Amino acid sequence: MTAADPLDIEYRSHERVQELIDRIRVCVEDISLSFQRWEGPYVTGPGLYFAVVSGPTVRDHADPMGNNRWPDVDNRDILDDVDGFYEATTEVARTRDGAVVVSVDGVVQEQLVRFRSYSPESERSREDSSPYADWMGSRHMSALDTSARPDVVTTITLSAETGRVTVFEEGEYTTTPREELTRTWVD
Secondary structure (H helix, E strand, O other): OOOOOOOOOOOOOHHHHHHHHHHHHHEEEEEEHHHOOOOOOOOOOOOEEEEEEEEOOOOOHEEEEEEOOOOOOOEEEOOOHHHHHHHHHHHHHHHHOOEEEEEOOEEOEEEEEEEEOOOOOOOOHHHHHHOOOOOOHHHHHHHHHHHHHOOOEEEEEEOOOOOOEEEEOOOOOEEHHHHHOOOOOOO
8 A cells, every 4th residue: 555645535534424424334234133033944035235435536446336326316415315315225125136336425336336347457466465265256256356446435245145244445344244233223
């Protein structure tokens, strides 16, 4: 990692961006805890993939996921309407596929995306980052790789198989199995 320029904004420690990331994480945890059939045979629960980005576009490293879109196009500011964000996120978790892109100002991009692989020629290669864990599926592996991109602040996933919530930053991750989550949803 190169030294930061004195004019750069450090989004990972920025108070409003941290509030945004916390809001997303708590919402994802609550959706995991609200689903009661994780142990059922052949059951797939809600799944999510959020990416908080600092750049103006993800066009250079993502593709649209067909018609998968954020359901509440009139209300896409996460910090403005907690209940609306929770309802839209719950719908996405149950009925859509793809990553939800959120800018550091808290606005959700309408189109859900598929992030392309982070190439070995890029600043950070697979050898420099955390290895994939045996529990990781394609959503989590993508989130891990995507989190290593310079313009990605954080990625967060909810496993549709187990309810595990994972936060990825700079190619590293912290994961919490569903049984270790606690309800902390506050207004």
